[in-house]
Amino acid sequence: MSIELTWLGHACWLIKYQDHRILLDPYLNDSPTAPMKAADVDADTILVSHGHFDHVADVAEIANRCGSTVIAMFEIAEWFASKHQVKNTIGMNIGGSLELPFGSIKMTPAVHSSQLPDGTYGGVAAGFLVLMGDKKIYFACDTALFSDMKLIAEKEIDVAVLPIGDQFTMGPNDSVRAVKYLNAKQVLPSHYNTWPPIEQDAAEWAEVVKAGTITQPFVLLPGETHVIESN
Numbered sequence: 001m002s003i004e005l006t007w008l009g010h011a012c013w014l015i016k017y018q019d020h021r022i023l024l025d026p027y028l029n030d031s032p033t034a035p036m037k038a039a040d041v042d043a044d045t046i047l048v049s050h051g052h053f054d055h056v057a058d059v060a061e062i063a064n065r066c067g068s069t070v071i072a073m074f075e076i077a078e079w080f081a082s083k084h085q086v087k088n089t090i091g092m093n094i095g096g097s098l099e100l101p102f103g104s105i106k107m108t109p110a111v112h113s114s115q116l117p118d119g120t121y122g123g124v125a126a127g128f129l130v131l132m133g134d135k136k137i138y139f140a141c142d143t144a145l146f147s148d149m150k151l152i153a154e155k156e157i158d159v160a161v162l163p164i165g166d167q168f169t170m171g172p173n174d175s176v177r178a179v180k181y182l183n184a185k186q187v188l189p190s191h192y193n194t195w196p197p198i199e200q201d202a203a204e205w206a207e208v209v210k211a212g213t214i215t216q217p218f219v220l221l222p223g224e225t226h227v228i229e230s231n
Contacts, residue, residue, distance in 0.1 A: 001133055002227050005159070008041070009033035009222035010054060011142065011191040013161065017132045017230075020044055020102035024128070024139060025055040026062055033194050035223030038062050045100065048072035049141035050114035051079075051122025054194075060084035071098065071105070073123035079116055094126060103132035108152060110143035112169070129155060133230030137161070138182065142191060145174035149181040157184035159228060160215075163191035164205055165198030172205045179213045187215045188226060 004016040009031050015022040023043035028034040031054070038058035046059055046068045056076070063070050063086045070080050074091030081089045092098065097106045105128050112125035127141040135158045140149075142163060160182050163169035169191050170178065179187050187209060192200040206217035218226050 001230050003132060003135060003137070003230050004225050004227055005137070005161075005188065006225040007188070007190070007220040007222055008035060010194045011049075011163070013139070013190070014041065014043070015130070015132075015137075017102050020132075022047065022102065022130070023062065023068070025049055025141070026058040027054045027056075028058050029061075030057060031194065033222050039065075042066050043068045045102070046070045047105070047128055047139075048076055049110065049127060049139070050112060050125035051076050051116035051120070052114065052142070053117045055142070056116065060086055063088070073107075073114065073126060075121055075123040076114075076116065079120055079122070083118070083120075092126075094124065103130065105130050108138070108140075109146065109148060110141050111146050112142040112144070129157075135159070135228055135230045137228075138184065139190075140178070142169045145170045145178050145181075147181070149178055153182045153184075157182055159186045159188065159226075160184035161188045161190050164189040164200050164202065165192035165194075166200065167197050169198075172200055172208070175205065176208050176212060179209055179215050179217075182215075184215050186226075186228075187217050189217075189219060 069088040077089040077091035080086040108127040110125040114122035209217040
């Protein structure tokens with residue numbers, strides 16, 4: 001049984017597993033790199049890492065159309081329920097886990113800020129460790145490098161998705177160090193090349209990863225899919 005990770009530009013990912021479609025941080029309608037619009041994406045579950053506009057912009061539209069369950073930091077889940085009438089929300093916090101129809105998730109720390117587009121407090125930023133089948137996929141989401149990634153590595157990560165854009169998150173050099181901390185089998189870059197401040201050469205980053213770590217890098221273009229085989 002395969003798991004499909006499709007990069008929808010910026011920090012948005014669509015995960016397909018069996019008959020499940022999980023969407024992370026949908027930012028499509030206003031994204032200059034998204035290969036499709038919010039109306040073109042269906043999801044039964046939406047994961048939200050933090051409250052910035054480029055991670056929440058299309059959550060309500062997709063959730064209300066599809067009846068998706070929105071899973072986010074407690075403050076963000078409450079905001080979507082009260083401000084956008086999203087019917088199915090689940091609030092979490094750092095360190096918490098959830099059993100879900102496709103497997104399970106654990107909300108991991110991220111070193112970043114979080115404020116919703118109207119100025120509402122969004123709690124703290126987070127990442128997600130997603131378990132489906134026999135695979136473990138770590139989405140660091142928007143974060144700086146932090147040494148507790150070594151603790152996440154104890155989960156024996158199969159695939160890590162890391163930001164490389166710099167300025168707002170860790171850049172290529174810190175991302176390579178994160179790869180070494182995590183010791184995942186595979187790594188994919190995220191949160192780069194959306195706008196000039198976060199332009200990066202992902203191919204060059206991948207060569208550094210290959211030369212200096214045990215992890216195999218895969219660089220996607222927006223709209224491309226990485227397939228993980230799972231038992």
